[in-house]
Amino acid sequence: MGSWVGSTWKWDLKWRRIWFEWELPQFRDHEHLLSRVSLQQGRQDTSYWIPGLSGTFSVRSAYKELQTLRVDCSQIEKFSQIWDLPIPPKAAIFLWRLFHNALPTASNLLRRNIALEDISCPFCHAQPETISHILLTCNVTHAVWNECFLWLNTTTVLPEDPVMHLNFIPAVLDSKEKTQKWRVIWCAIAWNIWNQRNACVFRHDQFVQQKLMKEIILTAWKWLRVKQNKFHIPFYLWSINPGLCI
Numbered sequence: 001m002g003s004w005v006g007s008t009w010k011w012d013l014k015w016r017r018i019w020f021e022w023e024l025p026q027f028r029d030h031e032h033l034l035s036r037v038s039l040q041q042g043r044q045d046t047s048y049w050i051p052g053l054s055g056t057f058s059v060r061s062a063y064k065e066l067q068t069l070r071v072d073c074s075q076i077e078k079f080s081q082i083w084d085l086p087i088p089p090k091a092a093i094f095l096w097r098l099f100h101n102a103l104p105t106a107s108n109l110l111r112r113n114i115a116l117e118d119i120s121c122p123f124c125h126a127q128p129e130t131i132s133h134i135l136l137t138c139n140v141t142h143a144v145w146n147e148c149f150l151w152l153n154t155t156t157v158l159p160e161d162p163v164m165h166l167n168f169i170p171a172v173l174d175s176k177e178k179t180q181k182w183r184v185i186w187c188a189i190a191w192n193i194w195n196q197r198n199a200c201v202f203r204h205d206q207f208v209q210q211k212l213m214k215e216i217i218l219t220a221w222k223w224l225r226v227k228q229n230k231f232h233i234p235f236y237l238w239s240i241n242p243g244l245c246i
Ligand SMILES: [Zn+2]
Pocket: 121, 122, 123, 124, 125, 126, 127, 133, 134, 138, 139, 140
């Protein structure tokens, strides 16, 4: 894991596999965090509460720290929405990263000074790859969303902002229960588009809309079945039109 060189600790971390390109930003963040820690020989590891002058936690220092933060209500809304949704933890984490512009799109990698040969969208190759573009506004993915909204008999201009997009609830979904189910479907759509994007980037797969639609329908059905006790729709009915089964 590391050794002392004189009075300085040198990390020598061994990993079980080579990093995927999309993991590199997290790896560099990790290296950056480690580089800020200065170890001292002969001293035990301890917890240190940075906001407190003495390094120990106190309610007073936590309260003072909270007062210095600018609380953004829309951020709180994002968090509560994500963790309330009946979706698997991996999907909730994906959603958290999506809402915080933390998915490793070409534009985000470029922002972190990672050199890429091509920053264009792997679906249309016509626009830079941003989160909003790849998941929502690209002609290719827009067609997917349109097909999904047709399940609800809805055609409309969809918002470009991911949070507003999730919160666009067609009038036909007139109860909290139906809205919640739609949000699970929304997550399954975004999740599968992102997986398809990764398959195109890393495995050079071809985008096939009907194949993606089948995966979206299956994912949404599985998530609802596992997480909602009252959901007993058979898959053959669900697969005909999920909108009619909500
Ligand atoms: Zn595109």
